[in-house]
Amino acid sequence: MTGASTAAAEQLTGFRIGVTSDRRAEDLIGALERRGAEVIHAPALQIAPVGEDEALIADTVAILAARPDVVVVTTAYGMRRWAEGADAAGVGEELLEVLGRSRIFVRGPKARGAVRASGLDDAGIATDERTSSVVDLLLTEGVAGRTVAVQLHGYTDGEQLDRLRAAGAQVLTVEPYRWMKPEGTTRVPRLIDAVCARQLDVVTFTSAPAVDALLSTAAELGRHDALVAALRTDVVAAAVGPVTAAPLEAVGITPLVPERYRMGALIRVVCDHLAHDRVEEVTTAVGTLRLRGRTLVLGDVAVPLAPAPLALLRALISSGGGVLSRSQLLSRVPELTSERALDMTLTRLRQVLPDRRLVVTVTKRGYRLNV
Numbered sequence: 001m002t003g004a005s006t007a008a009a010e011q012l013t014g015f016r017i018g019v020t021s022d023r024r025a026e027d028l029i030g031a032l033e034r035r036g037a038e039v040i041h042a043p044a045l046q047i048a049p050v051g052e053d054e055a056l057i058a059d060t061v062a063i064l065a066a067r068p069d070v071v072v073v074t075t076a077y078g079m080r081r082w083a084e085g086a087d088a089a090g091v092g093e094e095l096l097e098v099l100g101r102s103r104i105f106v107r108g109p110k111a112r113g114a115v116r117a118s119g120l121d122d123a124g125i126a127t128d129e130r131t132s133s134v135v136d137l138l139l140t141e142g143v144a145g146r147t148v149a150v151q152l153h154g155y156t157d158g159e160q161l162d163r164l165r166a167a168g169a170q171v172l173t174v175e176p177y178r179w180m181k182p183e184g185t186t187r188v189p190r191l192i193d194a195v196c197a198r199q200l201d202v203v204t205f206t207s208a209p210a211v212d213a214l215l216s217t218a219a220e221l222g223r224h225d226a227l228v229a230a231l232r233t234d235v236v237a238a239a240v241g242p243v244t245a246a247p248l249e250a251v252g253i254t255p256l257v258p259e260r261y262r263m264g265a266l267i268r269v270v271c272d273h274l275a276h277d278r279v280e281e282v283t284t285a286v287g288t289l290r291l292r293g294r295t296l297v298l299g300d301v302a303v304p305l306a307p308a309p310l311a312l313l314r315a316l317i318s319s320g321g322g323v324l325s326r327s328q329l330l331s332r333v334p335e336l337t338s339e340r341a342l343d344m345t346l347t348r349l350r351q352v353l354p355d356r357r358l359v360v361t362v363t364k365r366g367y368r369l370n371v
Contacts, residue, residue, distance in 0.1 A: 011035040011036060011271045011274075011275065012032060012035040012036045012037035012270075012271060012274060013035075013036030013037075013292060013295075013297075013302070014036070014290075014292030014293055014294075014295030014297060014302060015036075015037050015038070015201045015202070015274055015278070015292060015293040015294075015295070016037070016038045016039075016040065016194075016199065016200045016201055016293065016294065016304075017032055017037045017038070017039050017040070017200065017201060017202045017203070017204065017270070018039075018040045018041075018042065018191050018194065018195065018200045018202070018203035018204065019032070019039055019040070019041045019042070019203075019204050020042060020043060020044045020191070020203065020204065020205050020206075020210045020211075020214055021043060021204070021205070021206040021207065021210060022043035022044075022045060022046045022047060022182075022210075023047055023077065023206075024206075024263065025041060025043060027263065028204065028206070028263055028266075028267070029041055031263075031264075031267050032267065032270075035267075035271065040190075040191055040194060040200065041187070042187035042188045042190065042191035043182055043187070043188075043210075044181075044188055044210040044211075044213040044214040044217065045179040045180065045181060045182070045207070045209050045210050045213045046179070046180055046181075046182050047177045047178070047179060047180075053085055055175065056082075056085045056174065056175065056176060057085065057089045059172070059173065059174040059175065060082070060085065060086050060089065060091060060095060060174060061091070062172055063095075063098065063149045063172050063174060064091060064094055064095065064098050066147050066149070066170075066172055067098055067101065067102075067147075068098075068102050068146075068147040068148060068149040068172060069102060069103065069146040069147050069148065070102060070103050070104075070105065070138060070143065070146060070147070070148045070149070070169075071099055071102045071103070071104045071105070071148075071149045071150075071151070072104075072105050072106075072107075072131075072134055072135075072138075072148065072149070072150040072151060073104060073105070073106045073107070073111045073114070073115055073122075073151050074106075074107040074111060074131055074134075074150070074151050074152065074153045075107070075110070075111055075114075075151070075153040076110040076111050076113060076114035077114075077153075077176075077177065078111075078151045078152070078153050078176045078177060079111060079114035079115060079118065079151065079176075080114055081176035081177050082095070082151060082174060082176040083095065083096070083118060085176060096118060096119065096120065099118075099120055100119075100120055102149070103123040103124075104120060104121070104122045104123060105122060105123060105124045105125070105126075105134050105137060105138065106122045106124075106125050106126070106134070107125075107126050107129055107130070107131055107133075107134055108125065108126060108129035108261070109125070109129075112125055124137050128242070129241060129243070129261050130242065130243060131157050131160050131243075132159075132160055135160045135163050135164060138164065138167075138169075139163065139164075139167050142167075143164055143167050143168060143169035144167060144168030144169070145168055145169075146168075146169055146170070147169070147170045147172065148164055148169045148170070148171050148172070149171075149172045149173070149174065150164075150171065150172070150173050150174075151173075151174055151175075151176065152173050152174065152175040152176075153177075161173070179207075179209045179210075179213070181213055181217070188213075188214065188217050189217070189221060191203075191214075192214070192217065192218050192221060192223055192227055193223075195227055195230045195231065195235050196223055196226040196227055196230050197307065198230060198234045198235060198294075198307045199294065199307075200235050201235065201236065201274060201278060201293040201294065202235070202236045202237075202238055202256075202270055202273075202274065203231065203235060203236070203237055203238070204238045204239075204240075204266065204270065205237065205238065205239045205240065205244050205245075205248070205255070206239075206240045206244060206263065206266070207240075207244055208243055208244050208246060208247050210244075211239075211244065211247040211248055212247050214227075215227070215228075215247070215251065228251050228252065228253060231248070231253045232252055232253050232254075234307075236255075236256060236270075236273065237253050237254075237255035237256070238255055238256040238257075238266060238269065238270050238273075239255040239256070239257050239266075240257075240258070240261055240262070240263065240265075240266045241257060241258075241261030242257060242261070245257050256269050256270065256273055257269070274292075274293065278292065278293050279291065279292050279293075280314075280317060282317055282369070282371065283371065284358060284369065284370050284371050285357065285370045285371065286298070286355045286357050286358060286370060287299050287355070289317075289358065291310075291313070291314070291317070294307075294310055296313065296352075296353070296354075298353075298354040298355060298358070299354065301354040303352050303353070303354060305349075305352065306348065307335060308333070308335040308336065308341075308345045308348070309345055309348050309349040309352070311333045311334075311335050311336075312329065312333050312336070312342075312345050312346065312349055313349060313359075315329055315332040315333055316359065316367065316368065316369040317369055318332075319368065319369065320369075320371070321368055321369055321370075321371035322368060323362045323365050323366045323367065323368045324366050324367055324368065325365065325366040326339060326342060326366055328366065329342060329366070329367065330342060333345075346359070346367070357370055358370050
């Protein structure tokens with residue numbers, strides 16, 4: 001393995017990352033694992049199988065009959081699924097003919113690529129990949145008395161549809177794929193538990209419906225407030241773009257958002273954040289100690305730490321080798337509510353340390369890191 005590839009493989013070593021996406025999850029998980037992360041996969045939503053989607057066929061037939069003046073394509077995947085569903089129903093060629101006679105507006109480059117891959121062209125594109133910006137373009141042109149067909153992307157953006165109707169448009173919709181909560185699995189509750197226990201460093205989101213689903217599942221479990229509190233403080237949320245970030249921001253969570261709304265950019269912003277903000281390195285008397293998220297690394301030994309021992313170790317590191325009294329440790333580590341809790345946590349920490357000499361007891365004074 002070359003030096004560059006070794007460095008890439010170690011970017012996320014020691015970090016635990018939750019992945020909530022269903023579609024293309026394997027690509028995201030593979031990229032994170034290749035960089036050394038431990039990944040917890042719990043798709044908050046799954047795309048319902050197409051099967052014989054009667055609603056999709058019915059909506060497509062209605063759009064064919066209406067021959068819309070304008071068509072809004074919001075996602076590349078939705079465009080492809082729409083074409084596949086129409087082909088399966090025997091109206092694929094007619095759909096392309098009708099779309100070719102309309103003015104197509106797209107939400108972003110990927111949607112534009114799917115439109116062009118179908119042999120069609122678009123008349124306009126949103127600059128920020130938001131449906132609201134596409135609607136802004138249409139309202140600027142004027143839609144009164146025109147028929148507008150909108151391809152939905154997993155959930156209905158009622159506000160934007162209402163804006164078109166209020167401006168005088170007849171609005172038709174088609175939903176090539178629908179989100180559904182996965183049944184018969186405990187993965188999402190386990191992910192919620194891990195976030196609440198601060199056992200993850202980052203949770204990634206690639207769709208707004210997945211955010212809503214995770215929050216609603218947490219509410220059903222009575223853990224909504226605990227989940228939000230963790231994502232506001234110790235566990236970082238990372239969203240692929242502003243649309244995905246919106247429901248997080250609505251509950252006071254400030255996620256990482258890459259400048260380019262792509263999976264590769266999401267991975268880079270996660271790597272950069274963790275490397276800059278979640279890695280500590282200290283030279284001690286027994287070797288170089290590294291804290292990578294919730295993982296302590298000493299030499300070739302990596303040890304995951306529970307939240308309370310981790311907080312205690314961070315307090316000792318922050319003192320730079322200075323002695324911290326028991327009362328100082330209790331004040332610096334809110335998780336420790338009593339001297340008994342402090343003693344138990346010190347014992348747990350020393351039990352998992354690769355070398356117990358890392359934490360030194362200073363008789364009648366307190367404790368320090370052995371630097």
